[in-house]
Amino acid sequence: MAAKFDLTDNSVVVVIGSGAGGGTLSNELAQKGIKVVLLEAGARNEIEDFVNNEWESFTNISWLDKRTTSGSWRVAKDFPNLPAWIVKSVGGSTVHWAGASLRFQEHEFKIRTTYGEIAGANLLDWPITLQEMEPYYERAEDKMGVTGTHGIPRLPGNNNFKVLAAGAKKVGYQTVHTGNMAINSQPRDGRGSCQQIGFCFQGCKSGAKWSTLYTEIPKGEATGNLEVRPNSQVLKIEHNDKGLVTGVVYADKQGQQQHQAARVVCVAGNSIESPRLLLNSASSKFPDGLANSSGQVGKNYMRHTTGSVYGIFDKPVHMYRGTTMAGIVRDEAVYKPERGFAGGFELETLSLGLPFMAAFLDPGAWGPDFCSAMDAYSHMAGMWIVGEDMPQETNRITLHATEKDAFGLPIPDVHFDDHANDTAMRNYAFKQGSAIYEAVGATRTIHTPPYPSTHNLGTNRMSEKPQDGVVNKHGQTHDIANLFVSDGSQFTSGAAENPTLTIVALAIRQAEYIADQMGKKAI
Amino acid sequence: MNQASLKRRDFLIGSSTLLASLAVMGTTGIVMAPDGAWAVSTTVLSSQETATLIKFARAIYPHKKLKDAIYANVAHSLDDKASKNDQLKTTLQQGIAQLQQSKFASLNQAKQLAALKDMETTPFFQSVRGECVTGIYNNPEVWKIFGYEGPSAELGGYIHRGFNDLAWLKDA
Numbered sequence: 001m002a003a004k005f006d007l008t009d010n011s012v013v014v015v016i017g018s019g020a021g022g023g024t025l026s027n028e029l030a031q032k033g034i035k036v037v038l039l040e041a042g043a044r045n046e047i048e049d050f051v052n053n054e055w056e057s058f059t060n061i062s063w064l065d066k067r068t069t070s071g072s073w074r075v076a077k078d079f080p081n082l083p084a085w086i087v088k089s090v091g092g093s094t095v096h097w098a099g100a101s102l103r104f105q106e107h108e109f110k111i112r113t114t115y116g117e118i119a120g121a122n123l124l125d126w127p128i129t130l131q132e133m134e135p136y137y138e139r140a141e142d143k144m145g146v147t148g149t150h151g152i153p154r155l156p157g158n159n160n161f162k163v164l165a166a167g168a169k170k171v172g173y174q175t176v177h178t179g180n181m182a183i184n185s186q187p188r189d190g191r192g193s194c195q196q197i198g199f200c201f202q203g204c205k206s207g208a209k210w211s212t213l214y215t216e217i218p219k220g221e222a223t224g225n226l227e228v229r230p231n232s233q234v235l236k237i238e239h240n241d242k243g244l245v246t247g248v249v250y251a252d253k254q255g256q257q258q259h260q261a262a263r264v265v266c267v268a269g270n271s272i273e274s275p276r277l278l279l280n281s282a283s284s285k286f287p288d289g290l291a292n293s294s295g296q297v298g299k300n301y302m303r304h305t306t307g308s309v310y311g312i313f314d315k316p317v318h319m320y321r322g323t324t325m326a327g328i329v330r331d332e333a334v335y336k337p338e339r340g341f342a343g344g345f346e347l348e349t350l351s352l353g354l355p356f357m358a359a360f361l362d363p364g365a366w367g368p369d370f371c372s373a374m375d376a377y378s379h380m381a382g383m384w385i386v387g388e389d390m391p392q393e394t395n396r397i398t399l400h401a402t403e404k405d406a407f408g409l410p411i412p413d414v415h416f417d418d419h420a421n422d423t424a425m426r427n428y429a430f431k432q433g434s435a436i437y438e439a440v441g442a443t444r445t446i447h448t449p450p451y452p453s454t455h456n457l458g459t460n461r462m463s464e465k466p467q468d469g470v471v472n473k474h475g476q477t478h479d480i481a482n483l484f485v486s487d488g489s490q491f492t493s494g495a496a497e498n499p500t501l502t503i504v505a506l507a508i509r510q511a512e513y514i515a516d517q518m519g520k521k522a523i
Numbered sequence: 524m525n526q527a528s529l530k531r532r533d534f535l536i537g538s539s540t541l542l543a544s545l546a547v548m549g550t551t552g553i554v555m556a557p558d559g560a561w562a563v564s565t566t567v568l569s570s571q572e573t574a575t576l577i578k579f580a581r582a583i584y585p586h587k588k589l590k591d592a593i594y595a596n597v598a599h600s601l602d603d604k605a606s607k608n609d610q611l612k613t614t615l616q617q618g619i620a621q622l623q624q625s626k627f628a629s630l631n632q633a634k635q636l637a638a639l640k641d642m643e644t645t646p647f648f649q650s651v652r653g654e655c656v657t658g659i660y661n662n663p664e665v666w667k668i669f670g671y672e673g674p675s676a677e678l679g680g681y682i683h684r685g686f687n688d689l690a691w692l693k694d695a
Contacts, residue, residue, distance in 0.1 A: 052674035055661050158681075159689040166692045195680030205676035315691040320671065322686035354671040358660035366583045366643075366652055367636065374660070375586060378670030440692060 002221040002228065005037050010261035012037045013514065014248055015268060016234045016277070019092020020503040021487035022268030023212025024143075026228075027220035028511030034518065036226045037260055038217075039250055041233035041269070042088035045095075047214060050203030054355045057202035061095060063088040066411055067272065068400055073416040074449045078363035083414035085452040086270055090230050091213025093270065093454070094500070095203045098325035099181040099210065100348060101146040102497035103137050106130040107335050108388070111493045114335055115342040121390035121419055122300055126492040127464040127473040136505035144182035144210040144504065145189055154178045155185045155194060158322030160349045163311070163381035167436035168329045168347075175330040179348070182210035182500075183323060189215065196322035198351070232258075235407050237265055237281040237290055237483070245290075245483045251407055264514060264523055266475075268486040268507075271301065271456035275397045275489060276412040278460070278470075291460070291477035291485075296469050298397040301414065302458040302494040305343075305387035305422040307430060308350060308448035310361065311437025312376040319351040319381050332432065333496040341424040344496040345387030347433060352382070360451055373446055381437060385429040386455070388496045390419035397459050455499050460489040474513040475506060482523040486510055552602075554595060561592040565602040567612055572619045573598050576651070578628045579619075582635045583648075584655050588668055597658035601651065611650060618647030 005012050013029055015022045018040040026038045042061070051057050062085065069076035069083045076083075087093045107114045109126040117123070141149040148154050155178045157165065168176045183204075184193045194208040207214055220226035231253035238259075239245045247261040267274045275298035279289035289297050326349045333344040352360060354377055362370060395417065399410035418426075434445040463469025466478035475490050477483045486507055488499045495502075517523045552565035554573045565573050573595075580594040605612040622628070627638060642648045659665055666673050675681055 052676050055657060156687060158686045162687065162689045162692055194682075195676075196682040196686040197676050197680035199674075199676070206680070315689075316670070317689060318670070318672075318685065321675075321681040321684070353673070354666055354669050355657070355661040358656050364652075366655075367639070368585055371584055371586050374669070375588065 001224050003035065003224050003226055005035060005227050007258060008261050009035070010247070011035060011263055012261070013264040013266060014039060014260055014262035015266045015486065016248065017041075017092055017268035017270065017273070017487060018090050018212060018217060018228065019087070019268065019270065019487065020094050020097075020212065020500045021507050022266065023091060023094065023216045024504050024507035025266055025268065025486045025511055026226055027212075027216035028508055029514065030220035030223040030225035032511065032515045033225060034515060036220065037262070038226060038228045039232040039234055039248070039260070040090050040092075040228065040230045042090060042230060044090040044228070044230040045203070047203070047205060047207055050205055052197070052199045052202060052205065054202065054353050061087050061089045061203065065405060066403070068403065068411065068413045069415070070413055071395070071415040071417045073418065074363075075416070075452055079452050082452045083416075084270070084272055084456050085454050086456065090217065090228065091211045094211040095213055096201050096454070097500055098200050098350075098498075099183045099323070100325050100328070100498040101141065101144060101180050101182045101501040102346070104130065104133070104495040104497055104502055105333070108493065108495035109133075111343070118342060118390060118421060120392060121421065122393045123391065124461070124463060124468055124492050127462055133502075133505055133509075136509045137501065139508050140501055140505040143508075144501070145184055146180050146182050146501070147185050148177070148180045152188070153185045155181055155183060155323060155326070158196060158326045159317050160319035160322070160351055160381050161327035163313070163317055163440060164327055164329065164347070164349050164383055164436065167440040170439035171432070171435050173329050173331040177328065178326060179328045181323070181325070184208040191215075194323060198320050198322060198324060200324035233407075234269070234277060235280070235409060237267075237277065239283065239285065239290070239480070243285060243480060245480055255406070264482045264484065264518070266484040266486045266514075267460075270487055271459045271489040272397055272412050272414060274485060274487055275459040276399065279399050280409050291470050291479045291483055293479050294463075294467050294469060296461060298459050299393045299395075300391035300458040300461050301395040301397055301416060301456070302389050302391055302491070303416065303450070303453035304455040304457075304494055305345065305385065305389040305418075305425050306450040307385045307426050308382060309385070309430060309433030309437065310380050310382045310446045310448060311434075311442035312373065312444040312446070313379045313381065313440075313442055316378050317381045318378055319349070320353055324351055325349060325384075329436070332429070339428055341421045341428065343388030343390075343421070343425065345385055345425060345429050346496050347429070347436070348384050348386060350382050350384035361446065361448055363449070373444070376444075383433055383436070385426065385433065386496060386498060387425045387429060388494050389422045391458055391461070391493055392417070392419055455488070455494070457488045457491040457494050457499060460485045462490050462492045475510045476513070484510060484514065556591060560590075561595060563595040563599045565599065567605045568598070568602045568615065568619070571623075572616065573602065575619050575622050575628055576601065576615070579622055580651055580655055582627075582639060583652050584659055589659070589665065593659055593662060593665060596662065597651075597655050600658050601654050614646050614650055618645070618651075
């Protein structure tokens, strides 16, 4: 039975955000007998509410609150008020994600040591190692049912994968397969297997893809220790004279402000809202925002070095049939500086439906050239570049100087400039992507600029030393013992891999730590 | 029945039914296909303005495989929005007047393209272009023509409908 806690109950852990980090953490804590109030800004849309329609779904579940952008990234020109393509709904961006679940590599936890100093980049080693993370990766993969792990078979490849795989093999790539996906290839954990519907980004209608919405959250509720409050947007985290957090102020469905007391607060609102909330919670005691003695809150915003390559062929592909991210080439996800950049990248299939292809193929484009590409839609194959981008202090989330949201709070501005390393990687990856498709007969390849960010990372980063970052190796803020960060904003660096598996593994690990610290009355 | 209750797709139906229902609605413009296959009614734009707008939309996104009905649909949506937005109404009417002045519709394709290039940053161009992106490519009629099959969940996905039917690659 779902719990119901009093607003004045100061024994609860308040978790803000119900995605990969917050949704997982809430369930893990509830399973340990800890009382949790989970506040989610979005509505509780269930599987039956999902629609196989790109624009309609986008309108229904995206985070569309106004944001501004600055910097030289093209998103700022084409989508000035949509820096990120993420979800405002129970389940957060696990509703929208494609399901790729890859572990970070050993060297990717130690990029300052491995890459050395890179001018203009703010590189730092993580305070944890792959070895420490491995048991949590194991548990995360088991929880999420990741294919290619725990004896779970990989998914069958769709047409888009067939083109990628054949081309990749022709250009000499070795590690090419249908990925490690948190999508059931066979029935598991009370959920059925993938029906190759497509529309992974619009919410999985069969529930084969792992999402906290219909796994972690109902499991947590079944313990009687978890209360989920949708339509509850947290505006401010409050603290006492001792500098410990005491609760949160949130706006409920009616827009009424409520105060929920808390023993511990965990912030998991994704890498734009999480730092925004800390900054908007500034007080006379913490004039620069909560947990910001380092000045690093909001800084080092990362979004992965991305881009897409679409290939046009003489014969049909129908890339949109089946899983959106249907396969991967991993050979370039290595440290090999002779390519002209540090860090590696993955190449993963990706498809868009006709409506989104028109919007994203070359945003703003028109005319005969654009139309001739669109005319070939059914003969297109597509891939997405996911590469490690460089953390830079100047890439950051700040509070807008003048613009306010419906609650009178400053909206966030997202500033981003590519580092020279990012640009070099993208150009190289574009070339390799084209080579893959040309090897199997592409008559034309198109390099599509990055979409609004789906992998938003790094804005409350983990650090060994308090002066270098916002949280310690458990996601606990350096400044405030009972305030935690539980989403991808903790990432010290982005690695080449899609972030969700690491967010989930960190949440499992953090739940153990919080339970331990609560047991010892340390928090 | 009022104007607002008529959904966009209603304007792609056979024109005879449509004209019957339009007679009572204070319509200011009607553009019909020469073969009578479709008709579009407008409340803000005149028939002539609408006809120009249809040609303009096609010039921006010139797909030979799309009939004028698709572009007429875009014109209708813009007209509908202009009926609730005075600024858009002015932008459209002034933009269309300039097109008519420069005899845009009768220019050859190369000259049309050059003219479009010159005006691509104007609010008029961007309003029409933006409407085209959804009006053309989010239209289920267009999906079929482009070989995009659209929603699949209610059909059981593609697991038995060709998700891996590609056979033209030897190694795949």
